[in-house]
Amino acid sequence: MIDRDKQLREAAYKEVEKYKATVEEDHFRLGYHLMPPVGLLNDPNGFIQFNGVYHLFYQWNPFSTGHGAKFWGHYTSEDLVHWDHHEIALAPSDWFDKNGCYSGSAIEHEGKMYLFYTGNVKDENNQRESYQVLVESRDGYTFEKKGVVVELPEDYTAHFRDPKVWKHGEYYYMVVGAQSKELTGKVALLRSSDLYDWKHLGAIAGAHMGSLEDFGYMWECPDLFELDGEDVFIFSPQGIEADGILYNNIYQAGYFIGKMDYENVRYNHGEFIEMDRGFEFYAPQTTLDDKGRRILFGWLGIPEEREEDHPTIEHKWIHAMTLPRELRVRDGKLLQLPVDELKKLRHDEVSYPDVILNETEQAFVGIEGERLEFELKLEEQPTGPITIDIRNHASIIYSAENKSFTLTRISFVDGKTIEERHCQLEELRNLRVFLDSSTIEIFINDGEEVFTARIYPDVEEKSITFKSGQAASVQLRGWMLY
Incomplete structure (x- = not known):
């Protein structure tokens, strides 16, 4: 048999x-x-x-x-x-x-x-x-x-x-x-x-x-x-x-x-x-x-x-x-x-406690690459949109005026189309972003909202940049992840 x-x-x-x-x-x-x-x-x-x-x-x-x-x-x-x-x-x-x-x-x-x-x-x-x-x-x-x-x-x-x-x-x-x-x-x-x-x-x-x-x-x-x-x-x-x-x-x-x-x-x-x-x-x-x-x-x-x-x-x-x-x-x-145990993955911490974001894109040493975690905290609500560009492939956008949070990415179907997902958000207090080689997970306001996606950037693209339509005071921390 x-x-x-x-x-x-x-x-x-x-x-x-x-x-x-x-x-x-x-x-x-x-x-x-x-x-x-x-x-x-x-x-x-x-x-x-x-x-x-x-x-x-x-x-x-x-x-x-x-x-x-x-x-x-x-x-x-x-x-x-x-x-x-x-x-x-x-x-x-x-x-x-x-x-x-x-x-x-x-x-x-x-x-x-x-x-x-x-x-x-x-x-x-x-x-x-x-x-x-x-x-x-x-x-x-x-x-x-x-x-x-x-x-x-x-x-x-x-x-x-x-x-x-x-x-x-x-x-x-x-x-x-x-x-x-x-x-x-x-x-x-x-x-x-x-x-x-x-x-x-x-x-x-x-x-x-x-x-x-x-x-x-x-x-x-x-x-x-x-x-x-x-x-x-x-x-x-x-x-x-x-x-x-x-x-x-x-x-x-x-x-x-x-x-x-x-x-x-x-x-x-x-x-x-x-x-x-x-x-x-x-x-x-x-x-x-x-x-x-x-x-x-x-x-x-x-x-x-x-x-x-x-x-x-x-x-x-x-x-x-x-x-x-x-x-x-x-x-x-x-x-x-x-879960808290994920902090075991962290190494090479960087901290930027007094950052003023403006219309000029800013990059920060240690907050870049394929596998990392970073946190952003706001001292007060921004008056202009805050944008975080991820490896020239995805973007995180918060608009205080529209009370909206948006994740965009380049479509993996044709490599050209910009796709978007949104949620309503009364205020942005903090966010944590986890990047892996081809994923992004975003946790907003201590987990009130979450965005999860596959992303497929060019392997050479490592940069992460931050900007704001009006001056905004934020705190940034980041870690490489094993």
């Missing part, structure tokens, strides 16, 4: 070895972000701290830079900074996942790690089936599939995926991203007392529920958790039309803040807010660590949005993870900040 699991794993490892040199010669490979060793990376999966170690699994197609039958790749870290890559955790080798081990989550129970994922199956007519599958691990490194624990409830189409599991009171709960038979986005809630037997309780939120008239045709990657006295629901809706400066990517990622009513199986929530205002951010997932922090990773990419045009494709890889971010809730808004 052919060992299908072993066969798939060996084929994947051959791909890694075959293209290792091709991948590594790409100058757009990142320094301190997580990437696939070859092929395509997408959603973060099974993010958990287990026995003191952070485990981050990810959707991985080792055979192509397109979306195919997904494996679960596996990274671990003790500090969220230095990561080790491990053997494949899950391969699409069974009848219930033969077309992909799709996204899911992890939970610890009685000293063991339990993974839940969606098994994707397509028949000869390309009709989809979906199954929620349970996996056990005693050590966090070897995994045993226990089989299907949830079949498709009758209320939904086969677009029923991405289980996230947690414990509340005496029960375990699972949310699953779903599509109703009316082709609207929903989130389903299930309950179990033992992680094996699950009861479908119904949809807790979605289009045509509460104040939502129409909100997309599919909700992916749901994540529901308590934080700072609120119940936060993160998800990735598909099918939202652009609305001015909102929803400008093909798919969105965002959140509600509300209250989960477990007794009446209902999530009562406020308005939808985008989590990231940049070009590439999707499918975020969180975990609670032993310091009591709610930590998030997102996929630094978006499905289907010009993926074939990324310049890394010619080097046989695509996409990455965001930096790990700590979440807080303040004044009804979700804040995101880089």
Whole structure:
């Protein structure tokens, strides 16, 4: 009998070895972000701290830079900074996942790690089936599939995926991203007392529920958790039309803040807010660590949005993870900040405590290059626009007059078009910018707004310049990053 699991794993490892040199010669490979060793990376999966170690699994197609039958790749870290890559955790080798081990989550129970994922199956007519599958691990490194624990409830189409599991009171709960038979986005809630037997309780939120008239045709990657006295629901809706400066990517990622009513199986929530205002951010997932922090990773990419045009494709890889971010809730808004451990990456600090920006572009020694972090703090609100040009490729612009913040970049599709993303911003107090070889992540006003994007500057371009339409007093600090 052919060992299908072993066969798939060996084929994947051959791909890694075959293209290792091709991948590594790409100058757009990142320094301190997580990437696939070859092929395509997408959603973060099974993010958990287990026995003191952070485990981050990810959707991985080792055979192509397109979306195919997904494996679960596996990274671990003790500090969220230095990561080790491990053997494949899950391969699409069974009848219930033969077309992909799709996204899911992890939970610890009685000293063991339990993974839940969606098994994707397509028949000869390309009709989809979906199954929620349970996996056990005693050590966090070897995994045993226990089989299907949830079949498709009758209320939904086969677009029923991405289980996230947690414990509340005496029960375990699972949310699953779903599509109703009316082709609207929903989130389903299930309950179990033992992680094996699950009861479908119904949809807790979605289009045509509460104040939502129409909100997309599919909700992916749901994540529901308590934080700072609120119940936060993160998800990735598909099918939202652009609305001015909102929803400008093909798919969105965002959140509600509300209250989960477990007794009446209902999530009562406020308005939808985008989590990231940049070009590439999707499918975020969180975990609670032993310091009591709610930590998030997102996929630094978006499905289907010009993926074939990324310049890394010619080097046989695509996409990455965001930096790990700590979440807080303040004044009804979700804040995101880089975890403190990332300060370990810093070296060669420079400080410019008394800078007057004006209409002349200024560069500062030590705030330049491919891999760095810099902070800008304002003494008072500027009267003219502040502009930061990044490697002659991207720009950060704040207009106090228009109360707007903008990120621009040169399109990687044609190398010419200037693309923009925006948000409204009443004031600019501070910002932190992380640059890697081909990424930028901007954290504004202690995480009130975030912009994330891939950027592909010329390798020779290292300069970063600052200017202001009117004189503005600022403080600048910067660090090279390992």
